[in-house]
Amino acid sequence: xxxxxxxxxxxxGVLSNMGVGLEQFWNSLVNNEKGITIREEWNMPEVGAxxxxxxxxxxxxxxxxxxxxxxPLKYSQMAMVGCxxxxxxxxxxxxxGNAERLGLLIDTSFGASSAVQGFLVKLFEEGPGKVSPFxxxxxxxxxxxxxVARNFGLKGPSSMLMGENTVCYGFxxxxxxxxxxxxxxxFDEIIDVPVIAHDKRNYLIPxxxxxxxxPFEENLSEERGKIVFGEASAFVVLETLExxxxxxxxxxxxxxxxxxIGDTSYDDFLYQRSNEDLDYSMTSLLERTxxxxxxxxxxxxxxxxxWHIRDFExxxxxxxxxxxxxxxxxxxxxxxxxxxxxxxxxxxTGAMCLSENAVTGTGYSPEVxxxxxxxxxxxxxxxxxxxxxxxxxxNSLHKGGNTVSIMxxxxx
Numbered sequence: 001x002x003x004x005x006x007x008x009x010x011x012x013g014v015l016s017n018m019g020v021g022l023e024q025f026w027n028s029l030v031n032n033e034k035g036i037t038i039r040e041e042w043n044m045p046e047v048g049a050x051x052x053x054x055x056x057x058x059x060x061x062x063x064x065x066x067x068x069x070x071x072p073l074k075y076s077q078m079a080m081v082g083c084x085x086x087x088x089x090x091x092x093x094x095x096x097g098n099a100e101r102l103g104l105l106i107d108t109s110f111g112a113s114s115a116v117q118g119f120l121v122k123l124f125e126e127g128p129g130k131v132s133p134f135x136x137x138x139x140x141x142x143x144x145x146x147x148v149a150r151n152f153g154l155k156g157p158s159s160m161l162m163g164e165n166t167v168c169y170g171f172x173x174x175x176x177x178x179x180x181x182x183x184x185x186x187f188d189e190i191i192d193v194p195v196i197a198h199d200k201r202n203y204l205i206p207x208x209x210x211x212x213x214x215p216f217e218e219n220l221s222e223e224r225g226k227i228v229f230g231e232a233s234a235f236v237v238l239e240t241l242e243x244x245x246x247x248x249x250x251x252x253x254x255x256x257x258x259x260x261i262g263d264t265s266y267d268d269f270l271y272q273r274s275n276e277d278l279d280y281s282m283t284s285l286l287e288r289t290x291x292x293x294x295x296x297x298x299x300x301x302x303x304x305x306x307w308h309i310r311d312f313e314x315x316x317x318x319x320x321x322x323x324x325x326x327x328x329x330x331x332x333x334x335x336x337x338x339x340x341x342x343x344x345x346x347x348x349t350g351a352m353c354l355s356e357n358a359v360t361g362t363g364y365s366p367e368v369x370x371x372x373x374x375x376x377x378x379x380x381x382x383x384x385x386x387x388x389x390x391x392x393x394x395n396s397l398h399k400g401g402n403t404v405s406i407m408x409x410x411x412x
């Protein structure tokens with residue numbers, strides 16, 4: 001299948017435990033910094049100490065000097081800051097002449113959970129007469145979409161998704177000529193409730209052994225079937241190559257195409273996935289793009305912990321690249337599982353790896369990755385190379401049940 005237009009990545013913004021802004025995030029990866037720490041302070045004491053990739057505290061007014069109180073809640077602030085970082089990185093100017101050709105797509109997996117929780121607590125404790133209709137508007141999932149679009153004056157196609165990949169929809173809108181630029185983002189504010197829920201189901205790695213806290217990297221012997229939470233916001237600027245060149249934009253990579261498949265094994269746990277479905281997603285993408293796997297030098301994975309790399313993605317990659325080799329990495333060993341921002345973070349990582357001739361380290365030692373096929377090269381620390389392979393394949397997993405594979409090409 002041949003697409004009519006070339007779609008490129010011209011900017012990115014990341015707000016995560018690995019840094020604020022794409023440059024700082026990338027430098028943290030290159031310098032092999034550790035991102036997952038032990039968080040002890042929660043609103044609900046029963047959460048206890050947990051491994052967590054904490055979004056850094058940020059001063060909202062430093063990013064938006066002209067906004068006056070009342071400020072949006074943290075839920076919307078995370079989206080606004082992430083989008084602002086991406087727009088600045090892309091050097092994108094929004095004005096009356098182009099606003100209707102600039103679109104916005106945002107994804108969240110948990111919605112405005114903090115606002116919902118606060119509203120319901122007051123409703124049940126004090127009654128309907130004590131809750132404000134104004135506060136109710138902040139509990140809706142799409143309040144962040146409105147806050148972002150209004151602040152930046154984006155008047156093109158816009159939509160709020162739940163647990164899906166905004167990049168796929170953005171790619172289609174650009175191919176269909178509905179916009180010149182689509183800003184795609186994902187974010188989640190992590191509150192106590194989902195962490196407690198996962199802990200009760202034995203999905204979290206206990207960070208305390210024999211009364212002593214153990215660093216994340218040293219506590220991976222019993223991580224099978226587990227997850228590590230992270231909190232982040234990430235946005236990417238997609239535009240047609242023609243539009244990017246006309247405004248002199250820098251180009252990180254070309255977005256060639258994608259595949260989406262509804263995973264037949266997915267039920268409740270994010271990592272409950274079908275290897276056969278992932279194989280179909282990746283091989284279908286190779287077939288429809290007519291790209292030889294020998295020209296794909298890197299797979300950026302959707303897995304988080306070593307058990308999931310080994311049992312899920314590595315087994316599929318071994319089958320596809322059975323007669324050759326490929327590099328593999330995932331950023332989730334650094335950020336944790338950040339849900340709706342993870343697909344964007346992984347996409348930006350793949351684009352930067354192509355641009356900088358690098359493969360970022362997973363932070364996982366060969367010992368904890370023991371058993372993975374030798375033709376899959378998974379660096380513990382970031383390495384630079386002179387490979388001439390121009391493509392990278394990026395996988396992502398979504399709470400909506402979909403598995404997505406995206407093909408990137410090194411910018412000319």
